Amino acid sequence: MVELIIDGQKVEVEEGATILEAADKLNIAIPTLCYHENLTPFGACRVCTVEVVVDGVSSLTTACNCPVEQGMEVRTVSERALEARMLAVELLLAKCPGSEAIRSLARDMGIEEPRVELETEGCILCGLCVRTCQELVGVGALRLVDRGLDRDVKETFVEASTDKCIGCGSCAYICPTSFIKLEETGDTRTVWDRVFKLKKCQVCGNYWAPEAQLEYIRKTCNLPSDFFDVCPNCK
Ligand code: FES
Structure with a gap:
């Protein structure tokens, strides 16, 4: 088993579990788009970005495909994590303004309209x-x-x-x-x-x-x- 801290709460999960699975155990919701529980995670959309601290070093990672590590600290709602997630969703919205799935994520994050327009055919390569x-x-x-x-x-x-x-x-x-x-x-x-x-x-x-x-x-x-x-x- 691996023990880590997510948003200040201790949790123990099986080795090989992802941050998303560990957060779910604590009922901490992390938004996702390209993740599906029955498919191999792909880490494409970056909507699930969180901040992690390992050995005192902070970085951003995608929760859906990042395995937990012993002693890892995860911050799902830090300023850095939220900024990265909002940017990911804003870019997706700029590519696909008509997608209800993306509009819903954007609404949840308080994004009305993207600041840029991107030419797209509607495929966001989520896989x-x-x-x-x-x-x-x-x-x-x-x-x-x-x-x-x-x-x-x-x-x-x-x-x-x-x-x-x-x-x-x-x-x-x-x-x-x-x-x-x-x-x-x-x-x-x-x-x-x-x-x-x-x-x-x-x-x-x-x-x-x-x-x-x-x-x-x-x-x-x-x-x-x-x-x-x-x-x-x-x-
Ligand atoms: S849901 Fe994790 S990268 Fe898309």
């Missing part, structure tokens, strides 16, 4: 879609790639491998900025510019899930070929 596709769905159709625009400048994008994608839409569901678009019309669903045919229920006649997704689940779970002929509502 939630990539990790969900890889770790929860098990498909791995998305990845973050760097493309060099010239010798010194690199831009990072989310790239979809459309031949791997099964059209489940988990990426669109988890995306905090609605950057990933999913549309359904009639018997088709479109995501990542790929059109997926939807399966028709043999009882109610509703189109209820992409055939590619159902086939993936059927094969992965070794289910009979007619297992998804009827939708969950009619089973």
Whole structure:
């Protein structure tokens, strides 16, 4: 076990636990955006920034992916931590002013509007879609790639491998900025510019899930070929 102090309170947690988990044990809330309890932490958005003091040296770190250390002191609401978090949220808001998830974080911090405007396509590179596709769905159709625009400048994008994608839409569901678009019309669903045919229920006649997704689940779970002929509502 590891003992540390968070906002003046002692807490003991398992070795390898993160600061976020330790704070949760004390019911101390630290805001997050790119963190999800069922995914590997990524440390991308910096919304969870806290101040830590180790051996008398103070620094800033992201609570969601920083492991605790014996004797560490964590300050979640110090001036330094709050300033860093506000800056992170303000930049995110400047990139994605339409995202309700980011607007809500900004409101909680008293930020009305960002002081700058940044050109963005709406992707904040939080990696939630990539990790969900890889770790929860098990498909791995998305990845973050760097493309060099010239010798010194690199831009990072989310790239979809459309031949791997099964059209489940988990990426669109988890995306905090609605950057990933999913549309359904009639018997088709479109995501990542790929059109997926939807399966028709043999009882109610509703189109209820992409055939590619159902086939993936059927094969992965070794289910009979007619297992998804009827939708969950009619089973
Ligand atoms: S929630 Fe920790 S860096 Fe995004």
